Amino acid sequence: MATTTFAPPDHDGAAPAHLTPTDRVALLRHMLLMRTIEERAMTLYRQGRVPGSFYDGFGQEAVSVGAAFAMAAQDRLCILHRDLGAHLVRGVQPARILAQYMGRAGGVTGGRDGNVHFGDHRLGCVGMVSMLPDMMLVATGMAMAFRLRREARCAITWLGEGSTSRGDFHEALNWAGVQRLPVIFVVENNQYAYSTPTAAQYAVAPAQRAAAYGFPGVTVDGNDVEAVFEATRVARERAVAGEGPTLIEAMTMRMHGHAAHDDMSYVPPELLEHWRARDPIDRQEARLRTLEVDLDALRDEVAATVRAGAEEALRSPEPDPATATDRVFADEEVHLGDGCAPWSGWSR
Numbered sequence: 001m002a003t004t005t006f007a008p009p010d011h012d013g014a015a016p017a018h019l020t021p022t023d024r025v026a027l028l029r030h031m032l033l034m035r036t037i038e039e040r041a042m043t044l045y046r047q048g049r050v051p052g053s054f055y056d057g058f059g060q061e062a063v064s065v066g067a068a069f070a071m072a073a074q075d076r077l078c079i080l081h082r083d084l085g086a087h088l089v090r091g092v093q094p095a096r097i098l099a100q101y102m103g104r105a106g107g108v109t110g111g112r113d114g115n116v117h118f119g120d121h122r123l124g125c126v127g128m129v130s131m132l133p134d135m136m137l138v139a140t141g142m143a144m145a146f147r148l149r150r151e152a153r154c155a156i157t158w159l160g161e162g163s164t165s166r167g168d169f170h171e172a173l174n175w176a177g178v179q180r181l182p183v184i185f186v187v188e189n190n191q192y193a194y195s196t197p198t199a200a201q202y203a204v205a206p207a208q209r210a211a212a213y214g215f216p217g218v219t220v221d222g223n224d225v226e227a228v229f230e231a232t233r234v235a236r237e238r239a240v241a242g243e244g245p246t247l248i249e250a251m252t253m254r255m256h257g258h259a260a261h262d263d264m265s266y267v268p269p270e271l272l273e274h275w276r277a278r279d280p281i282d283r284q285e286a287r288l289r290t291l292e293v294d295l296d297a298l299r300d301e302v303a304a305t306v307r308a309g310a311e312e313a314l315r316s317p318e319p320d321p322a323t324a325t326d327r328v329f330a331d332e333e334v335h336l337g338d339g340c341a342p343w344s345g346w347s348r
Contacts, residue, residue: 028298045101050114055081057084061280062225066232071156075236093309107316109127133169152240154239159186172185186248187247191267224283234246253271255275
C-alpha cells in the first residue's frame with residue numbers, strides 16, 4: 001500500500017471545496033488563540049505561578065487545529081501536550097486552560113492536576129496519558145467500541161515521531177488494521193524526540209509504516225492548516241465509511257525546547273531559520289489577506305480574550321483539599337457522550 005502526499009491548497013485566496021471563508025478565518029483564530037495562550041502561560045511559568053514545567057506547541061499550531069477542525073461533534077479526540085489547539089476547537093475556554101496550568105480550582109481538572117493532563121469528555125476531549133503512545137491504544141479502543149455499536153463515529157489521536165519507536169505504536173496500528181477500525185493516527189513529526197533527531201530514530205518514515213498494517217499512510221505539510229484539515233477530512237470519511245484507519249504524518253518543527261527548561265542548543269540554528277520562514281500562522285494570514293480579512297482586528301480580539309481569560313484564571317482560588325476525592329469514585333454511571341456540547345465543526 002503506497003504512501004501518498006497531500007499537497008497544500010492553492011495560495012490564491014480561493015476557498016477550498018470544503019472550507020468556507022468563515023471556516024478559514026476560524027482556523028487562523030484558533031491558531032492565534034493557541035499561541036497567545038501559551039505565550040501568556042510561559043510568562044506565568046517564569047513568574048512562578050505555573051508549577052512543574054511547561055510544554056508548548058509553538059510552530060505546530062496547524063497540526064492540532066487543522067485535524068480537530070475536520071472532526072464531527074460525535075467523534076472523540078485523544079489530545080497530547082502540544083495540541084492545545086484541539087481543545088480550543090472543541091470549545092474549552094482560555095480561562096479554564098490557564099487556571100489548569102496554575103493548578104487552580106477553575107481549571108479543567110479542578111486543580112487535581114496542573115499542566116497538560118486534562119480533557120473534558122463533555123466536549124469529546126479525552127484526558128491525556130503522559131506515556132504518549134498509550135493514547136493510541138485509548139483511541140483504538142474507543143474506535144473498537146464505535147464499530148461494535150455500529151456508530152458513525154471516529155477517534156483521533158496525535159503522537160510524536162519519537163513515539164513510533166515504542167511497542168504501543170505497533171500494537172495499536174496492528175489491531176486497528178486487523179479490525180479496520182474508525183481511527184486516525186496523526187504523527188507530529190517535529191524533527192526531535194526531546195534531543196534525538198529523526199535520523200537517529202528510524203530508517204523508515206512513520207507514514208510508510210502504515211502499509212505494514214494494511215492501511216494508508218499519508219504525508220502532509222504540518223505547517224499548512226488547510227492541508228492538515230483536508231488530509232484529516234479524507235481520513236475521517238474513510239473511517240466512518242468502514243474503510244479503516246489512516247496514519248497522517250504531519251511534517252513540522254518544534255520551535256521551542258522540549259519543555260521550558262530546555263534551551264534546545266542541540267538544534268542547528270539554520271534548521272530553525274528554515275522552519276521559521278514556514279510559520280503556520282503567517283502562512284494562513286497571507287491567504288486571508290486576499291479575502292480582505294481585518295487581521296489587526298482579529299489579533300486584537302484574540303489578545304483581549306486571552307487577557308480576560310488570564311485575569312479570570314488568576315482570580316480562581318486554590319482547590320479545597322476536602323474535594324480531593326471528588327470525581328475519583330463514580331456515584332452513578334457516566335456515559336462517554338453525556339453532556340456533549342453542541343459543537344458542529346466545520347461548515348458541512
